[in-house]
Amino acid sequence: MGVSVSVIVPMYNVAPFVERCARQLFEQTLENVELIFIDDCSPDNSASIVANLLESYPSRKEQVQIVRHEVNKGLPSARNTGLKIAKGEFVFHCDGDDWVETNALELLFNNANAQNADIVWCDYYLTFKDNERYMSQQAMQTSNDPLYILEQTLSGRLKYNVWNKLVKRDLYLAHDITFPDGYGMGEDMTMIQLFAVAKRVSYLPEALYHYVQLNSEAFTKKPSPKHxxxxxxxxxxxxxxxxxxxxxxxxxxIHYFKLNTKLPFLISADQSSYERWLSFYPESNAYIEKNPSFNFRTRFIQKAALKRQFWLIKLYYYFVIKVVYGLIYK
Known part of the structure; x- marks a missing residue:
């Protein structure tokens, strides 16, 4: 019997988190898996933590590979290294500072088989120090049509996160889809390409992935001109x-997609970030009112930016993001 699911776990500066990540994977209820940990030349001891923990799971030893990059190549390259090694019918990505429920792979794999789906996605949690926020990924209507789900993703209703999706490995192979070596920020957008070539997709309405919000070393926490x-x-x-x-x-x-791509620039108290929003894809600003997935608040801050009413955006940031969300989710 072939491997059902290959799990690819990139590791770089995740030592405080990776033990839980690995333990949850070693304890998966789906037996027929392979677990591929990619040490992207991490300066910490993430790889040895995984190797030491594996000694407590002798039945998993033959299913686990720990591969080391001799130089740091970045997150997309780590995922591509995993894809080259993977032998599973399906591929699942789990970042080294996050973790999954122990029945996640079994539920996703069974759903894929039951629905004859190329891609299955699920809900997830934003995981903070003391609590979690449930993030529903339900489309506007139940649909197994990849084009409809692609439209929902481009419009921003569904997230193109790489890590809450089980994808048939043949989609990568048949369409020569890989992650963008050397271009790490936004590499998750590769999932949009996979939805574009899928024949049938499925949604599992259960949160199985914990996206941890505690890692100050996380790649997305450090924006730069290169990003x-x-x-x-x-x-x-x-x-x-x-x-x-x-x-x-x-x-x-595609215009909705461009607007969603630059929307995070407005979730800030930095005026230069607002100016950046104005400079990114101005041709798409005319579509702010047209996107059915934008709620009132999202439209409000974008229209305020268009009119250069930056004080309104800053007020929104401090009151809604820092005070309301900051007090509830911490």
């Missing part, structure tokens, strides 16, 4: 892929 270049590269890469496959069919949704 901004990465975002533009990955957006252009996805748009080119979609246009080659769908021509002009998704034009409106």
């Amino acid at each position: 901004l270049d990465d975002i533009k590269y990955n957006v252009d890469r996805v748009i080119k892929f979609l246009e080659n496959r769908y021509a002009s069919q998704l034009d409106d949704y």
Whole structure:
């Protein structure tokens, strides 16, 4: 019997978190898995933590590989290294500072088989120090149609996170889809390409993944000019892929995608970040009112930015993001 699921776990500066990540994977109820840990030349002892923990799970030893990059190559390259090794029918990505429920792989794999799906996605938790926030990933209507789900993802209703999705490995192979080596910020957008080539998809309405919000060393916590270049590269890469496959069919949704890509610039108290929002994809600003997935608050801060009413955005940030969310989720 072949491997049912290959799990790829990139590791870089995740020593405080990786033991829980690995333990939850070693205790999966799905037996027929392979677990591929990619040590991306991490300066800490993440790899040895996993290796030492594995001694307590002798039945998993033959299913686990710990691969080390001799130089730091970045998150996309770590995922690609895992894909080259993977032998599973399906691939699942789990970042080294996060963790999954012990029945996650079994539930996702069984759902994929029951629905004959190329991709299955689930809900997830934003995990803070003292509590968690449930993040529903339900589309506007129940659908196994990849095009509809692709539209929902581009519009921002569904997240293109790489780590709450089980993907048939043949999708990567048959369409030569890999992660963007050297362009780490926005590398999750690769999932949009996979949805674009899927024939049938499925949604599992249960939170099985814990996206930990405690790692100050996490890649996305440190924006830089290079990260901004990465975002533009990955957006252009996805748009080119979609246009080659769908021509002009998704034009409106591509504008929604651009708006969603730059929306985080407005979740800030930094005026230079607001100016950056104005400079990114101005051709898409006319679509703010058209996107059915934008709620009132999202439209409000974007329209305030258009009118350069930056004081309103700053007020929203401090009151809603820092006070309301900051007090509830910590």
